[in-house]
Amino acid sequence: MKNISKIGVVAALAAVLSTGVASAQEDQITIGFLPGVVDPFYQVMEIGVEAAVADLGFKLVTQIPPTWGVEVQTPILDAMVARGDIDYLVIAPTDKDQMVGPLLLALETGIKVITVDTFLGDGDYINGPVTFPISYIGSDNVEGGRISARGLAKAIGGTGKVYINSTNPNVSSVEGRAIGFNEVMDNEFPDIEVIGLDFNLDDMNTAVQQTAATLERVPDLVGVFGTNVFSAQGAGTAVVNAGLGGVVSVVAYDATQFAIEQLREGVVSLVLAQKPFDMGYMAVQFAAADAKGVTSLPRRVQTGFAIIDIENVDDPEVARFIYQVPN
Ligand code: T6T
16 A cells, blocks of 8 residues: 655645635535544544635535434435435445445446545555545554554553454454454564454454453453453443453554543553544545545645553643544
8 A cells, every 4th residue: 555645745735725714615525524433533523524625615514323323324325315415425425345346336327436434445446456545644554553562562561361342343543453452462572472353343342242242251361452442441341341441451442432432541551632623624624625626636635643651641742642532
């Protein structure tokens, strides 16, 4: 996969911003926003989308699936397409292969696609099997998995058994996190054993049960990697319920208030904050740029992380990336 230079991104955004006041043509642009599920991560992304839409004077149609999955997201997508007024769709595909077909149908009706947070195919929109989206704007999740592994390894002193709780197969984001995590554990920490991975289907209660079962089955477990909001919250809850807070260390992907509380309590040792506001805001800016005729938009933008631990959690420059959502 190609890395996009910062210069490329800045040039593209400058092209948008230099247009000044939104033109009449831009005013007519309607953005469809279809994230993966209701959760704090996508709520912050929605705030970013709304901010950019307001700044550019666009229209916005948002539909948020109540649960994760192709079977839920596809009919919502079809209904958005059937409206006939969406120009650009900002979507987090819930499966890297199965959402290709439904999105191609949307494309055929003239809707241009920008993927955020998750990608289609292998995410290489230049040379990969899927090239029709304008761009993928999101985290480098393999790298996020590597960061998580090093954080967990440090917390457990570089030795012992650890476990991964994740959401679904074939989702680029969480799949990448597990790949990066396993890669680092295999290559850098010979005394750490990854004993397995469970899929909780994006359900926190399932994550609690799975982690509790693993804690019983593997009494010498010392660490858990929760690959997203629900996985990490479920893992942390199970560890606390078992009275193992501070004994079994949890690394939490996604900076929810819950994860931060557990960091302060010593249950979680590291929280990886993604930048969902940036993903949402930039996706709408990319739509604006494309509509203006910009042809050199980066096909992939990595939005980066804030790595939060007990030492820096109160530093405003770090704390600003904790997901703040309206109650
Ligand atoms: O971790 C995020 C997102 O990046 C992932 O694709 C799905 O789960 C979350 O939305 C958190 O619940």
